[in-house]
Every structure is written in C-alpha cells, then in structure tokens.
Amino acid sequence: MVVLKKTTDHRPVFLNLMQIRLPACALVSILHRVTGVVIVLFLPILIFLMYEVSSRSHFIVWPPAYHWVARILELGVVWSFMYHALAGIRHMFHDFTGVHSLKSTVVSAYMVLFAWFIWILLTILKVVYL
Numbered sequence: 201m202v203v204l205k206k207t208t209d210h211r212p213v214f215l216n217l218m219q220i221r222l223p224a225c226a227l228v229s230i231l232h233r234v235t236g237v238v239i240v241l242f243l244p245i246l247i248f249l250m251y252e253v254s255s256r257s258h259f260i261v262w263p264p265a266y267h268w269v270a271r272i273l274e275l276g277v278v279w280s281f282m283y284h285a286l287a288g289i290r291h292m293f294h295d296f297t298g299v300h301s302l303k304s305t306v307v308s309a310y311m312v313l314f315a316w317f318i319w320i321l322l323t324i325l326k327v328v329y330l
Contacts, residue, residue, distance in 0.1 A: 224309035232287035235280035246270070246277050275323070282319050286312045 222230070249270040290308050294300060 235284040
C-alpha cells in the first residue's frame with residue numbers, strides 16, 4: 201500500500217532549525233543535555249591542559265598562547281557545569297515535589313536561564329577584576 205501526501209497538508213517539509221522558536225522548557229531541557237555532553241567530552245582535555253600549564257617542567261615548552269586556550273576551555277566547562285547544576289536542581293525539584301503544572305515549569309525554566317546569566321556575569325567580573 202502506497203501512502204501519498206495530501207495536497208492540503210501545509211506543514212513544512214524542510215525545517216530550518218534556526219527559525220524555530222522553542223518554548224523555554226524545551227530550551228532548558230535541550231541545553232541541560234548539551235551541557236552534560238560538553239562536561240563529559242571536555243573535562244579530560246581540561247584536566248590535561250591544567251596539568252601541563254601548572255607543571256613547571258613543561259612551562260618552557262608551551263607557548264603563552266596555550267595558557268589562554270586552557271583558560272577559555274576552563275571557563276566553558278565551568279559555565280556548562282553551572283548550567284547543568286541549575287537545570288538539574290530544577291529537574292529534581294519537579295521530580296520530588298510532584299509539581300508539574302505548565303506555569304511552574306515555565307517559571308522555573310526562566311529562573312534557571314536568568315540565574316545562569318547572572319552567574320556567568322559574576323564569573324566574568326571575577327576573572328576580569330580579581
């Protein structure tokens with residue numbers, strides 16, 4: 201049996217993912233998964249770079265540019281860990297309290313995004329000024 205597409209079906213065939221507006225809850229959930237993958241993939245690289253940068257015997261071998269690479273990777277992993285922790289607390293709150301209303305999930309999603317943004321600003325201020 202062959203199923204043909206109806207001509208009255210106006211759904212898009214080729215989706216442009218950059219034009220789709222996700223709800224806040226979906227964005228928080230997707231970013232939680234992405235930050236988990238980032239943490240797992242980049243943590244061994246970060247540990248290696250931190251060891252190489254801090255080791256006095258290897259200090260002469262590495263040019264100073266690698267110190268900035270290590271700092272940027274470190275900030276990326278720290279920011280992803282911060283977000284992953286905030287979104288994980290949000291998920292645990294909904295799991296343990298049993299509150300699953302649409303309003304509470306949307307409000308908590310915006311709270312996670314706002315808290316993460318403030319936390320990023322605070323870490324930037326700490327890195328720049330301290």
